Amino acid sequence: MASLTPSRATSAAAPSGPVARVRNHDRSFGDTHVLRSVDLDIEPGEFVALLGRSGCGKSTLLRSLAHLDPPPVGEVEVSGRTSVAFQEPRLLPWRKVQENVALALLNSPERKQRFELAEQTLTEVGLTDKLDAWPLQLSGGQAQRVSLARALVSNPALMLLDEPFSALDALTRIDMHQLVIELWRRHSMAILIVTHDVDEAIALADRVLVMDGGRIAREWSIEPRRDDRAPSKPEIARIRAEMLSALGVHPTPANPNRKAVHKQGAA
Numbered sequence: 001m002a003s004l005t006p007s008r009a010t011s012a013a014a015p016s017g018p019v020a021r022v023r024n025h026d027r028s029f030g031d032t033h034v035l036r037s038v039d040l041d042i043e044p045g046e047f048v049a050l051l052g053r054s055g056c057g058k059s060t061l062l063r064s065l066a067h068l069d070p071p072p073v074g075e076v077e078v079s080g081r082t083s084v085a086f087q088e089p090r091l092l093p094w095r096k097v098q099e100n101v102a103l104a105l106l107n108s109p110e111r112k113q114r115f116e117l118a119e120q121t122l123t124e125v126g127l128t129d130k131l132d133a134w135p136l137q138l139s140g141g142q143a144q145r146v147s148l149a150r151a152l153v154s155n156p157a158l159m160l161l162d163e164p165f166s167a168l169d170a171l172t173r174i175d176m177h178q179l180v181i182e183l184w185r186r187h188s189m190a191i192l193i194v195t196h197d198v199d200e201a202i203a204l205a206d207r208v209l210v211m212d213g214g215r216i217a218r219e220w221s222i223e224p225r226r227d228d229r230a231p232s233k234p235e236i237a238r239i240r241a242e243m244l245s246a247l248g249v250h251p252t253p254a255n256p257n258r259k260a261v262h263k264q265g266a267a
């Protein structure tokens with residue numbers, strides 16, 4: 001989906017205090033209580049992953065932050081521009097790629113400027129050669145790049161990504177992880193990504209939250225991320241095991257006798 005508050009400013013505008021502040025936030029659908037007194041702060045420039053089992057309320061919380069749902073019970077405050085990208089790219093098939101991105105800036109005065117910014121952003125996501133393509137001519141990965149460009153073009157302070165890569169093949173997903181990290185480093189916006197994938201959360205985020213019972217049940221910091229000094233492998237393995245356990249997954253221990261042997265010259 002397009003930017004929710006279109007019009008690009010000169011920077012991602014680092015507001016003082018958190019970009020998102022959630023307090024005592026409840027959400028029910030009929031008798032189903034999905035969110036229960038959720039508290040959450042997202043700091044400017046932070047990359048946060050929200051993990052949880054299917055149906056635990058991750059997308060509901062994201063929709064609250066995007067103000068896509070009716071006014072919340074409790075406080076949900078977001079400072080600065082917010083944009084969203086979903087699992088499905090949701091491009092308008094009757095508009096060319098550049099126009100799909102430019103549409104996120106509909107409130108900006110100049111059509112020419114909108115299209116220039118769209119071109120610039122599509123170049124950033126590696127799609128300079130697809131400006132004039134129709135959405136149906138794109139691969140799944142390319143379409144998701146357009147969706148990212150559309151979320152980025154308004155220079156948001158907070159980008160919300162709802163399982164954006166889960167429909168992509170594993171190799172394309174790795175490329176997309178790299179791209180998102182590059183965009184995040186360059187633009188310094190805060191990102192909240194909803195995912196089912198523990199490894200994706202660890203690969204991308206500097207803070208990982210696990211939702212359970214309608215609340216944020218646990219959280220981990222993975223630091224520092226920006227300067228590539230990732231935590232050591234044993235530390236990652238420990239965090240990963242803790243996350244899986246918090247999600248109620250208890251993997252079978254690996255067979256210690258199993259090893260991979262690299263065969264020289266193998267195809």
Ligand SMILES: Nc1ncnc2c1ncn2[C@@H]1O[C@H](COP(=O)(O)OP(=O)(O)OP(=O)(O)O)[C@@H](O)[C@H]1O
Pocket residue numbers: 029032034052053054055056057058059060061196
């Ligand atoms: N508009 C709605 N009307 C009724 N129930 C809803 C609505 N939106 C969400 N729900 C219910 O709220 C619960 C949480 O849904 P939500 O989509 O937030 O979960 P999720 O953690 O994102 O799940 P998934 O990982 O499968 O996408 C589910 O039980 C869902 O059926």
